[in-house]
Amino acid sequence: MTRRYLFTSESVTEGHPDKICDQISDTILDALLSQDERSRVAAEVVVNTGLLLITGEITSKAQVNFVDLARKKIAEIGYTDTDNGFSANSCSVLVALDEQSPDIAQGVTTAQESREEMSEDELDAIGAGDQGLMFGFACNETPEMMPLPISLAHRVSRRLTAVRKAGQLPYLRPDGKTQVTVAYEDGRPVGIDTILISTQHTATIDNITDEVAVQEKIKEDLWAAVVEPVFSEIDIKPDDETRFLVNPTGKFVIGGPQGDAGLTGRKIIVDTYGGYSRHGGGAFSGKDPTKVDRSAAYAARYVAKNIVAAGLADKCEVQLSYAIGVARPVSMMIETFGTAKVEEERLLELVKQHFELRPAGIIQAFNLRKLPSLRGGRFYQDVAAYGHFGRPDLDLPWEQIDKAAVLRDALTQQLSVSRG
Numbered sequence: 001m002t003r004r005y006l007f008t009s010e011s012v013t014e015g016h017p018d019k020i021c022d023q024i025s026d027t028i029l030d031a032l033l034s035q036d037e038r039s040r041v042a043a044e045v046v047v048n049t050g051l052l053l054i055t056g057e058i059t060s061k062a063q064v065n066f067v068d069l070a071r072k073k074i075a076e077i078g079y080t081d082t083d084n085g086f087s088a089n090s091c092s093v094l095v096a097l098d099e100q101s102p103d104i105a106q107g108v109t110t111a112q113e114s115r116e117e118m119s120e121d122e123l124d125a126i127g128a129g130d131q132g133l134m135f136g137f138a139c140n141e142t143p144e145m146m147p148l149p150i151s152l153a154h155r156v157s158r159r160l161t162a163v164r165k166a167g168q169l170p171y172l173r174p175d176g177k178t179q180v181t182v183a184y185e186d187g188r189p190v191g192i193d194t195i196l197i198s199t200q201h202t203a204t205i206d207n208i209t210d211e212v213a214v215q216e217k218i219k220e221d222l223w224a225a226v227v228e229p230v231f232s233e234i235d236i237k238p239d240d241e242t243r244f245l246v247n248p249t250g251k252f253v254i255g256g257p258q259g260d261a262g263l264t265g266r267k268i269i270v271d272t273y274g275g276y277s278r279h280g281g282g283a284f285s286g287k288d289p290t291k292v293d294r295s296a297a298y299a300a301r302y303v304a305k306n307i308v309a310a311g312l313a314d315k316c317e318v319q320l321s322y323a324i325g326v327a328r329p330v331s332m333m334i335e336t337f338g339t340a341k342v343e344e345e346r347l348l349e350l351v352k353q354h355f356e357l358r359p360a361g362i363i364q365a366f367n368l369r370k371l372p373s374l375r376g377g378r379f380y381q382d383v384a385a386y387g388h389f390g391r392p393d394l395d396l397p398w399e400q401i402d403k404a405a406v407l408r409d410a411l412t413q414q415l416s417v418s419r420g
Helices: 019-035 066-077 118-127 148-163 210-231 292-309 344-354 359-366 404-419
Strands: 004-011 040-048 051-059 092-098 132-139 172-184 188-201 242-245 313-323 331-335
Touching: 004 148, 019 051, 019 066, 051 066, 118 359, 132 292, 148 172, 148 210, 188 210, 188 331, 210 242, 210 292, 292 313, 292 344, 292 359, 292 404, 313 359, 331 344, 344 404
Parallel strands: 051 092, 188 242
Antiparallel strands: 004 172, 040 051, 132 313, 172 188, 313 331
């Protein structure tokens, strides 16, 4: 019997209060690492009406104007109008930062840490910046090997922001959320059940003041300017049965930090796989690469994606866990949901042989300390909105599939030996 079910994922635009915080946290990280690659950063941001607070723990030799960085990022996102209740030039910016705890630092700081290439002993000597568990996931539902619902939700969010910034729909404001519900049959996507867009907007549009007429205008414009261009690029499209919901409460004029407080790290499901895969609970933004919440989650995605790209499974979830001050993972697990072409135990052995999963090794392999300076002072802030994974618009080291051929060849050799 065919099993049919619905699965939903959401995304948010860069003007969402929580995403403002993520982007500012990562803008701070970019600035600090650009000047001092050994910066220790745990930057947290809070926003509310007319207020932005930068807090957390930072140890760095870099000289950074945190207030100026925050205001520039807010303006880039699009909050330049005081009528929004939050504006780059008028909001108060408070800074309350401490240095990293020496109890944490002692487990990850060594004299060799800044070397270009480290020996095995040196890699083993640099431990994880914290304990925790991380998940990485990949599947063959999309070219970027992401689940279709989160891929579509992000595409709609990016398009919503693009038409706002281009002035195509001048009444749009920065805050917004999207949601896509995909119909599945026997584990494969077959249709689009629901598309939901909630977007901040001006009170009147083209001199239309009636609220119902305003929402009808927004709905019509969003279908033509956002939905149709997004779905023209994929095979599965909306049909006559697809529901299209826009601003279900009736209007969305008050938004951004005026409508809701924001906080760094509160959109961890949006940042990852849209709920399709498990999550270890750790946020990414504002954390330097010694924090395995971030770097090991990137490594786990890299492992999972290469397994799928190699054709060894249709779906793959990788779990890693770490102890503070200990370099090698405490545990590793691979789950392929019955789609693996070989035993999962064999896949795990291949991963242990061909992937570097010690924190210092991950940093070295992905060049995580140097990327901000190599890319003009901005790298992490660009992944802080619209997802850290499956980004065809960005060149991300953990999205490469350079290990796929290595895994296939190694497996072929193993099987040849075992058959004797």
